[in-house]
Amino acid sequence: MIDQCFFTVATGDKYLSFAFTLARSYKFHHAHEIPFFIISDADFTLPKDLRWIEKKIIARDLLTPGVSYKFNFDHITPAYKSIFIDADSIIYGNISHVFNIPNPAIQVIGMKEIKGNWAELELPEVLDYFAIPYIIRYCGAFYYIIKNQLTANICETARQLSLSDYKFQRHTKSVNDEPILSISLAKSGATPYADTGHIWTDTAQFRTHKNLNTLYNKAIFNNSKDYKYKYWLPEGEYHPLIVHFGGNCYNKNPWVFDALRLKLFYRYHLPKKVANLAVEVIFKPIYFFGKTLKQLLK
Template sequence: MDSDTSNLTLKKSFFTFASGKKYLALAFALARSYRFHNGTSIPFSIISNKDFSLPWDLTWVNKTIVSQNILGPGLEFKLHLLDIAPTDESIFIDADSLIYGSISNLFSLFNKQTVNVIGLKVTDGIFVDEDVESACKEFDLNYMVRYCGAFYYLIKNKIGKDIFDYANELYLSGRKFQHNENTMYDEPILSIALSKFRVDPLADDGKIWGDLAQWEYKNQLNIFKFPPVFNNIANATNYKFWLPIGEYSPKILHVGSGNYNKKPWLFDSVRLKLHYKLLLPVNLSDWLVKIIVIPLYQLARKLLR
């Protein structure tokens, strides 16, 4: 009999995974953005496959080291998210993200019955190099879950374990899934696993999560002052067909590791570091970025063209 966790009071946490200097820097910025908008009442953890030192202003962050022999290389760690999750109920956020608002209430949006993602069900088209209709026939699915692996809701129960066990079986089956020269991608495998167990994804309405690569943003982002405002424009190359046309303000922004030390991540990460690490007031931190960091960045870009 499956365990019912819908009425239990579970320990909650947010966590991310980071390995190497670049991704640790991204994770530190993510942690600071979490604290700025959410405080520290719900724990935040950074998990890595190698030991690392936390900056002095992040001593409130929980640190966990898990052997790479267990996690595997590259993105394989995402097939073990349920095992490494710090608490019975947790939300994983990719390290190359920033938080622009309160996310403490996100746990209440899920039914506590199964692991889940933000996305939608699809029955045709192409997703992560899979012909959806063909994949549904191959794996006996009613649909595939279209989503981005930068966000996972995790709950430790039998259904969650079965989903991740099935995902690992798929990965070890020898069947070819989307990958690059360095690593596998988690979305095709976990999409099939979620769909196999008939998980209904949390509808993507643009208000919780967004990907910088898929949005047209109107104004320069500022993590202190306002959430990002994006415009879903019909016929644009990055138009999201499942969202109505118009403006959206996601609380979690997946910036992407390719924007490390580039705008807009650079400006907001410096704002946060000045405020927390150097103990400068919010207004002063913002002002220094405006009069020093942004002009220097723009000058460097011109000189390097």
């Protein structure tokens, strides 16, 4: 078994396209010195510029629909230490040091909560029902997994909870992984790695496409009280290394611009400056003109 790897999970053309962009962003900032895996339930063809990627094809009973496959991390992770990143993410800097964060089994980036509402759960009720001291509030776009017995125990608890009668939040194809793994982690005594915005973020505070450019290590967000303030983050500007865009961002602003930059740079071998210039002076004007025209024709 290899010691370390990064990996994502992708099934179907859309999420394979997401995964290819994620992999290109990984290579740009790391030169793939740590292996990068794409896990899928069926074989797929890698583009010529991505033939360095490791493929892992696994049984469909482990790669269940939606996000519930994450309850099987103990079975599907490729390395002793594996960092999972959602396919619909892009990397904006070197993240090799993330392997150094404390982790006895499964680590997430977030915080402990004992009151309020999260993922359609009333937290005091959940704490009492499951006899846990806290909930871990986090986003399931990032996990750091060590293959050991404690991880196996956490995943087994999650699998049992997913089959229970408790009304957990559901996505389109499966139950939401976050509340179930949160409870499983809390039962194991896990402590999340504090979310400061510097490793991971989502696009909730995204303001303009001008603030994102993976070819130039540029990801600028601002935690301001006048715009979608995140109370757990320090106030002010922050620069995440991983941005999770979400499945609805496919071929849309802002994901599409960095996807194009990376494809032009790697697949079509354009110099970095030329790839960036092509996006700025050709693709962006066409994209925004098309959006404006679509609005006018409604």
